Amino acid sequence: xxxxxxxxxxxxxxxxxxxxxxxxxxxxxxxxxxxxxxxxxxxxxxxxxxxxxxxxxxxxxxxxxxxxxxxxxxxxxxxxxxxxxxxxxxxxxxxxxxxxxxxxxxxxxxxxxxxxxxxxxxxxxxxxxxxxxxxxxxxxxxxxxxxxxxxxxxxxxxxxxxxxxxxxxxxxxxxxxxxxxxxxxxxxxxxxxxxxxxxxxxxxxxxxxxxxxxxxxxxxxxxxxxxxxxxxxxxxxxxxxxxxxxxxxxxxxxxxxxxxxxxxxxxxxxxxx
Amino acid sequence: xxxxxxxxxxxxxxxxxxxxxxxxxxxxxxxxxxxxxxxxxxxxxxxxxxxxxxxxxxxxxxxxxxxxxxxxxxxxxxxxxxxxxxxxxxxxxxxxxxxxxxxxxxxxxxxxxxxxxxxxxxxxxxxxxxxxxxxxxxxxxxxxxxxxxxxxxxxxxxxxxxxxxxxxxxxxxxxxxxxxxxxxxxxxxxxxxxxxxxxxxxxxxxxxxxxxxxxxxxxxxxxxxxxxxxxxxxxxxxxxxxxxxxxxxxxxxxxxxxxxxxxxxxxxxxxxx
Numbered sequence: 001x002x003x004x005x006x007x008x009x010x011x012x013x014x015x016x017x018x019x020x021x022x023x024x025x026x027x028x029x030x031x032x033x034x035x036x037x038x039x040x041x042x043x044x045x046x047x048x049x050x051x052x053x054x055x056x057x058x059x060x061x062x063x064x065x066x067x068x069x070x071x072x073x074x075x076x077x078x079x080x081x082x083x084x085x086x087x088x089x090x091x092x093x094x095x096x097x098x099x100x101x102x103x104x105x106x107x108x109x110x111x112x113x114x115x116x117x118x119x120x121x122x123x124x125x126x127x128x129x130x131x132x133x134x135x136x137x138x139x140x141x142x143x144x145x146x147x148x149x150x151x152x153x154x155x156x157x158x159x160x161x162x163x164x165x166x167x168x169x170x171x172x173x174x175x176x177x178x179x180x181x182x183x184x185x186x187x188x189x190x191x192x193x194x195x196x197x198x199x200x201x202x203x204x205x206x207x208x209x210x211x212x213x214x215x216x217x218x219x220x221x222x223x224x225x226x227x228x229x230x231x232x233x234x235x236x237x238x239x240x241x242x243x244x245x246x247x248x249x250x251x252x253x254x255x256x257x258x259x260x261x262x263x264x265x266x267x268x269x270x271x272x273x
Numbered sequence: 274x275x276x277x278x279x280x281x282x283x284x285x286x287x288x289x290x291x292x293x294x295x296x297x298x299x300x301x302x303x304x305x306x307x308x309x310x311x312x313x314x315x316x317x318x319x320x321x322x323x324x325x326x327x328x329x330x331x332x333x334x335x336x337x338x339x340x341x342x343x344x345x346x347x348x349x350x351x352x353x354x355x356x357x358x359x360x361x362x363x364x365x366x367x368x369x370x371x372x373x374x375x376x377x378x379x380x381x382x383x384x385x386x387x388x389x390x391x392x393x394x395x396x397x398x399x400x401x402x403x404x405x406x407x408x409x410x411x412x413x414x415x416x417x418x419x420x421x422x423x424x425x426x427x428x429x430x431x432x433x434x435x436x437x438x439x440x441x442x443x444x445x446x447x448x449x450x451x452x453x454x455x456x457x458x459x460x461x462x463x464x465x466x467x468x469x470x471x472x473x474x475x476x477x478x479x480x481x482x483x484x485x486x487x488x489x490x491x492x493x494x495x496x497x498x499x500x501x502x503x504x505x506x507x508x509x510x511x512x513x514x515x516x517x518x519x520x521x522x523x524x525x526x527x528x529x530x531x532x533x534x535x536x537x538x539x540x541x542x543x544x545x546x
Contacts, residue, residue, distance in 0.1 A: 028301030
């Protein structure tokens with residue numbers, strides 16, 4: 001039985017239920033964040049908590065607990081559950097609402113889950129799709145279009161764009177490596193990913209507009225997320241990226257990210273894969 | 274204690290909870306519909322059920338029950354709960370998902386709630402806001418932007434547009450009456466409201482593009498929804514509609530809609546207000 005945290009108490013995760021008057025169920029209203037735990041050490045937790053509080057503020061939701069208190073709850077969960085490689089998810093919903101449209105008191109819960117190994121891949125093949133996520137800078141629970149597309153998807157993932165301007169994947173960030181070996185990720189209409197931030201730091205990369213034409217001229221492309229870390233993309237629609245194999249800079253950035261996590265967690269996350 | 278229906282059983286509504294692994298809570302993934310019960314008679318239930326099944330199909334969610342079965346459940350709820358004026362809400366969520374992104378088996382529940390009287394109004398004052406709902410033709414649970422705006426709203430409601438082309442309110446439909454006494458509602462990027470449909474029938478109205486300029490030239494404007502029925506709008510941003518008082522055709526259409534409901538339910542819904 002795994003333990004979870006819910007509104008001030010530690011409870012069995014299997015009993016963690018919300019009454020259907022909660023605004024997440026009524027109106028899809030809530031925010032979350034998610035980070036990895038490697039060797040029982042939370043990875044980039046501060047960055048994730050900062051983003052969580054920014055998301056909550058954007059939706060005017062008050063978690064009712066301070067950042068330091070959340071950290072101590074997370075550490076207690078890690079100790080109680082003792083999973084070697086896991087993900088911690090914080091969720092803050094609109095809470096129970098008699099009228100179904102007004103926030104009264106949010107519900108806040110934290111769960112911990114064993115993580116699946118990231119998929120082995122010779123490179124993702126993705127397709128583009130014209131769509132703009134609502135409030136993309138907020139890590140909200142709204143994945144309506146992402147899940148609708150998921151079932152029909154023959155590709156590994158779907159890359160959102162608007163009028164040919166690339167934004168992001170439903171759950172991950174997009175990068176290209178230009179002919180000049182510059183690492184570039186879209187600047188606007190995207191969630192500020194934590195892995196995105198680390199990769200920008202590691203690569204001295206740039207945030208700017210990325211178009212479908214930029215993809216056509218790119219040497220490499222890759223996707224980043226907390227669970228995927230850095231994974232190569234070899235095809236986008238009918239465009240083969242580079243020579244159709246995972247790129248060299250992509251591989252290097254993934255290795256550098258693993259090293260960074262090793263420094264934090266005392267173990268390389270790849271040893272679990 | 275009110276009774277609700279949940280996945281094949283009648284239970285006390287206060288016990289109707291979903292485990293947090295449900296995709297409504299994880300990913301805002303679900304659809305619903307809502308209709309009124311007047312004098313213990315469901316109003317326009319067939320139209321609402323047809324739309325409910327269309328919404329479910331768009332999200333590839335299977336309620337696991339036929340339309341006729343839902344009708345008999347609704348009648349049993351009405352009998353058990355015996356509320357004079359109420360709303361029935363059908364909700365179909367993505368269901369429990371171990372991975373948090375894949376639909377396995379949807380959750381389906383039906384709840385009944387006493388209805389509040391619709392607000393007395395001398396005419397709504399609303400503001401416009403540039404936004405397009407995701408999958409607007411689907412009655413999904415996603416109201417992220419609507420609820421975000423709600424808290425900051427000094428007006429009665431917010432009217433969505435894109436590049437000056439009006440679509441709808443977060444939870445209601447928009448109509449104008451032109452200088453030629455034509456009743457017009459936006460054709461594209463809107464939910465096909467049931468009250469919208471009835472009002473189009475009653476008024477021999479038209480569905481076409483409505484711009485902010487059309488509003489400037491309109492003689493009347495009004496909003497329709499299942500709970501609001503037909504309510505006048507007297508101001509949109511800084512534009513006063515007509516002479517700033519509820520319009521004549523608006524009032525007539527509201528009266529005709531009440532008559533229609535009286536024929537169905539054997540009582541005028543207004544007697545409850």
